[in-house]
Amino acid sequence: MYEVPTSLSPSRVESFINCPLAFRFSSIEKLPEPPTVPTTRGSLVHRALELLFHHPASERTPDNLELAVDAALTEYRVHPDYTQLGFNEADAAQFDVDCRELSRRYLEMEDPAAVTEVGVELWLEADLNGLQLRGIIDRLDRDESGDLIVVDYKTGRAPGPKYETKSLQGVHFYALLCEKVYGQRPKEVRLMYLKSAQQIAVTPTTQSLQHTTRRTLAVFEAVERACTTGNFAPKQSALCRSCSFQRWCPEFGGDPARAADEIPR
Numbered sequence: 001m002y003e004v005p006t007s008l009s010p011s012r013v014e015s016f017i018n019c020p021l022a023f024r025f026s027s028i029e030k031l032p033e034p035p036t037v038p039t040t041r042g043s044l045v046h047r048a049l050e051l052l053f054h055h056p057a058s059e060r061t062p063d064n065l066e067l068a069v070d071a072a073l074t075e076y077r078v079h080p081d082y083t084q085l086g087f088n089e090a091d092a093a094q095f096d097v098d099c100r101e102l103s104r105r106y107l108e109m110e111d112p113a114a115v116t117e118v119g120v121e122l123w124l125e126a127d128l129n130g131l132q133l134r135g136i137i138d139r140l141d142r143d144e145s146g147d148l149i150v151v152d153y154k155t156g157r158a159p160g161p162k163y164e165t166k167s168l169q170g171v172h173f174y175a176l177l178c179e180k181v182y183g184q185r186p187k188e189v190r191l192m193y194l195k196s197a198q199q200i201a202v203t204p205t206t207q208s209l210q211h212t213t214r215r216t217l218a219v220f221e222a223v224e225r226a227c228t229t230g231n232f233a234p235k236q237s238a239l240c241r242s243c244s245f246q247r248w249c250p251e252f253g254g255d256p257a258r259a260a261d262e263i264p265r
Contacts, residue, residue: 001230002028005223007125007132010170013219018239021256023223024232025245029260033244035081041095042155043081045102045194046121046138048072049153052112053120053139060112062104069103102155102194109197116142126180128213131220137174140186147187150174158193158200168202172212175204185209232256 005012005027016023025031051068052060073096076082087095106112118140125134139151152171171189179185190201202208226232234251246252248259 002227004227007134008216008220008223009134010173013173013216014169016219016223018237019235019243020222020226020232021234021249022239022243022245024226024256025248025259028227028232031245031259035084036242037085037095038156040076040081040085041099041102044072044076044099045155046153047075048099048103049106049138050120053115053117057113057115060115062107065103065107066100069100073099105194105197106153106192109192109194109199115139118142118148124174124177124181126177128176128180129217131217133173133177133180133216135174135177137177140178143187145187148178148182148184150178150186150189152189152191154191154193155195156193158196158198168200169212169215171202172204172208173216176209176212176216179204179209 002024012023012027015026026033048065048068048071051071052065055064085091085095119137120139122137122140123134124137125132127133137150138153141149141151143149150171152174168189168191171191175186175189185204188201188203190199192199234249236251240246240249240251243249245259246254248254248256250256
């Protein structure tokens, strides 16, 4: 009934687990989603940090970070993810302040001049039993021993202790990609929560990567089954409050069949 995708990324895996119907709308039918302030702010801060790491280590200074934020703001002010937010003057000013504050908070967490990066915004792709795994790593480092470190920036709130394992699922996926592409298991996967200047880190193991492999293949089997049967069941959760597809969800009295016709392309 629906064409089966040939690849999965960490975000797509989590999207299907969180709500198969929302996955259908976004990843199978590829319906557009309006930007939000948190997602645009996060993308802009990621871009600023990427630009900072375009400098040689000795030039990764607070002043150059400010210039990187300036450059990212200039880029985004003409981008639909920004223009569609409909900011007034006060909103725009607060958005700029928040982006600068998050970027400066990064400097409280580590010294970028001491980082030896393999790449930033690094695209990786690998085969897993015929399924293409794809992902973009915010930053991949080598430490002084030559070991790989996966770094993922987060601009939202850090999770509570009981949600830490769930928050690390995506970076375990990146660890699996690194092992397949570089033939080397990362020594550490690290989430850097800029808002609170907190870090969550874990050491990938054979067991954790085997679990990630099984989990990813199981999700793909479920995606194949849903595409064949057309049964993408909705799943209610706290995420429903911010879901842009809610009006077509049967859990809220909507008709999924009408979404593709009613959303402007």
